[in-house]
Amino acid sequence: MNKTSDSTLNSLYHAVVKRNPGESEFHQAVREVFDSLGPVLRKYPEFGTHKIIERICEPERQIIFRVPWQDDAGQVQINRGFRVQFNSALGPFKGGLRFHPSVYLGIIKFLGFEQIFKNALTGLPIGGAKGGSDFDPKGRSDDEIMRFCQSFMTALHRNLGEHSDVPAGDIGVGTREIGYLFGQYKRLTGRYESGTFTGKGLDWGGAKVRKEATGYGAVFFLREMLAARGDTIEGKTCIVSGAGNVAIYAIEKLQQLGGKVVACSDSRGFIHDAHGLDLDLIKEIREVERHGIEEYVAHHKRASYTPNRRLWHVPCQIALPCATQNELGGDDATTLVQNGCIAVAEGANMPVTPDGMRILLNAGIAFGPGKAANAGGVATSALEMQQNASRDTWDFEFTETRLAEIMKGIHRRCHETAEEFGTPGNYVKGANTAGFIRVARAMVALGLI
Ligand code: GLU
Helix, strand or coil: CHHHHHHHHHHHHHHHHHHCCCCHHHHHHHHHHHHHHHHHHHHCHHHHHCCHHHHHCCCCEEEEEEEEEECCCCCEEEEEEEEEEEECCCCCEEEEEEECCCCCHHHHHHHHHHHHHHHHHCCCCCCEEEEEECCCCCCCCHHHHHHHHHHHHHHHHHHCECCCEEEECECCECHHHHHHHHHHHHHHHCCCCHHHCCCCCHHHCCCCCHHHHHHHHHHHHHHHHHHHCCCCCCCCEEEEECCCHHHHHHHHHHHHCCCEEEEEEECCEEEECCCCCCHHHHHHHHHHCCCCHHHHHHHCCCCEEEECCCCCCCCCCEEEECCCCCCECHHHHHHHHHCCCCEEECCCCCCECHHHHHHHHHCCCEEECHHHHCCHHHHHHHHHHHHHHCCCCCCHHHHHHHHHHHHHHHHHHHHHHHHHCCCCCCHHHHHHHHHHHHHHHHHHHCCCC
16 A cells, blocks of 8 residues: 555656656655655545646646847847746745746746645645746846846736736845836736735835745744744854845844844855844845845954855754755755754755755754745735735734744644654655645645646
């Protein structure tokens, strides 16, 4: 019995690899979910009959388009745009846009695939999607960013809508980009349809706490994991990779809850400040000046900057990878364990490699996978959609309380499901299983679509 479903899953996995050649990140995301599904298929044989797994691995629609634009020197530039509308069984397609030179179909599909289960875990009515472009915003002027966003939206706008597909930000896409995208959408459709985008500015339909939500949410999830072990964040030494939106607000919430954050990084290196990071300065460097994190040491002589190196060897009890996929490997995980780390929560999408995850789980570290730990961003996007639909705005405290409750709910769902399926304390299995079951049941209920 056990063997049958495991060998079924194995051959399904090989079929996915064969059908989607060269998309290694997508394969990795699928493998991780499949590794949790054996017991689910045994408990719900109808999921097999309805071919839910085969259907869930095939996006409902994939849109790939040319994005031509002109740079400031008058040169024509061509990028490739993507929107993968993966699954809408639970609600309109929902998920961010990523602008980064590493983007290709395999990255968007891994992100879209994870988004299905992440969104399901929130308990809110949102399907899964992702999009983006291989456009590199680094070093581009405001005008160039605007022209790129306008061209991107000209190609994509017919496929979006508050009841069909609702994009948001991700790496390289923040409020500025959402503004240009929404502006062009409004111009092309002639409709002020706020609910078609989330992550908007506070002056034009955005929600309070959306900017902070992914980072805050990751720390709320971490707090729940520690509470389940009778522990707290108070007094713990923490390191956070990344210096973007997720990392900055994870650091803020860790500090508010009494954690001491001593290191963070960007794509070029990391800073270490044993006194605890000066977050106002980091915000100034990153959010206002849009500069590299190395500028920190010019203001604080006690701190050090290490170029071309990741920060995982800096001793800590809590580590939050908040930068990008596969940034924490097996060796890094071993170092964390040796240094006495007790908890890791993924603020980024799939930052820990399969090897790294195995090592952390085997060591008994509290490990919060991204699908659960970073779901606060998209959950608050759903709250933004609620506010837009009712033409209402909520205040910061109310929204943050809602976010904290949602993260508590996600933690509970993961915790209980892990226990029910015989792997207590394993949030990876809990998240994959609980997320999958919610989507699968909806797919069965909606018939063959
Ligand atoms: N890009 C974020 C994520 O990975 C947010 C998506 C959204 O708000 O739609 O979940």
